[in-house]
Amino acid sequence: MPTLTQKAFKPGSTCPPPPGPGKLRLYSMRFCPYAQRTRLFLAAKEIEYETVNIGVLSEKPAWFLEKNPLGKVPVLEKDGNIIYESLACNEYLDGIYPDKCITPSDPLEKAQQSMVLALWDAKVIGFYYKLILTKAKEEWPAVAKQLVDGMQVMENALTQPFFSGDKVGALDYNLWPWFERFSMLKDRGVELPKEKFPKITAWMEHMLEQPEVKTCYFPPEVQEQFGKSWMAGSPDYDIGLEE
Ligand SMILES: N[C@@H](CCC(=O)N[C@@H](CS)C(=O)NCC(=O)O)C(=O)O
Structure with a gap:
């Protein structure tokens, strides 16, 4: 899966240039369950996308608030359009990539x-x-x-x-x-x-x-490690990533 960056963007960072024509970008946080909803859709539909991770539970980059005034992930960006809110993101994905539609039509x-x-x-x-x-x-x-x-x-x-x-x-x-x-x-x-x-x-x-669940999965010990850092007030967004 193409990844622009794994490490979380933090305050003081520069907004990466927008994705090229026809390319899809997901603003995410590796441990966010709402973003995982969208990652599961993307994986199940086998859609190519790039990821920009944001340190969203602590102070966040000012430029991210220009993408989503709510300051939350997930956010999708494609051809100058911005979509936020996980359920809206997922319905949008089914709308623009109708193959393997997941949202019920009934x-x-x-x-x-x-x-x-x-x-x-x-x-x-x-x-x-x-x-x-x-x-x-x-x-x-x-x-x-x-x-x-x-x-x-x-x-x-x-x-x-x-x-x-x-x-x-x-x-x-x-x-x-x-x-x-x-x-x-x-x-x-x-x-x-x-x-x-x-x-x-x-x-x-x-x-x-389910293969898509496996693709987006973190084992309990990693979820717990993140949970502890968050509960302690300093979420560690980059657990397991190389320096
Ligand atoms: N209703 C939103 C909730 C998303 C959400 O709360 N994401 C969390 C991370 S798990 C977030 O970005 N929090 C940042 C904040 O609340 O400032 C959705 O469905 O996308």
Whole structure:
């Protein structure tokens, strides 16, 4: 996969020149689950692109805010157009590269996928970040319980082998990145035992077999190393990269 740079751009850096005509660029952060949604789409669709990694969780380069005023990754850039927000990025990719379309074309299926993502946003994701960012240990058990209760809602929503149906699809890619990171929360009281989460356990096993998931994967120890650096207030974006 062509990569413009792996090391994260930081404040004081210069914006790299725009990608050439017809070329696609992804502004990313190696450990960002939202950017991973888009990387999974790119890998599944076998689209060529270049990557510019940004140190986005700490002070960020001023030029990046000109790309996305929200200051968040993922961002796509192609032929002078800028797209931000992971779900918008993924739909845009399916729109401009219609081969291997991942977004459902059936309106009902599309609505159902959006509803499950809304459950995820309401019942899980806030507690996930609250647990990571809360320093007061005495608050962890209550937040961990809310998170596990939310995961039960997701277990109930998983009625087929994949969240998207018989085969892996958009909803699976849009949910997977946080599951890859769940071991980061073990120390804070969150586990997903097979007895309580049989469908999610089986789904995770299927997901880990998908080539695009393997392409975008970091093992738990690396996710945990990044998680610790972030929780300690100094995210290490460049773990594992050569000096
Ligand atoms: N709603 C956005 C969320 C993206 C997001 O929060 N990305 C994080 C990195 S994982 C980020 O860039 N954070 C920087 C910030 O919040 O300033 C999406 O779906 O793309």
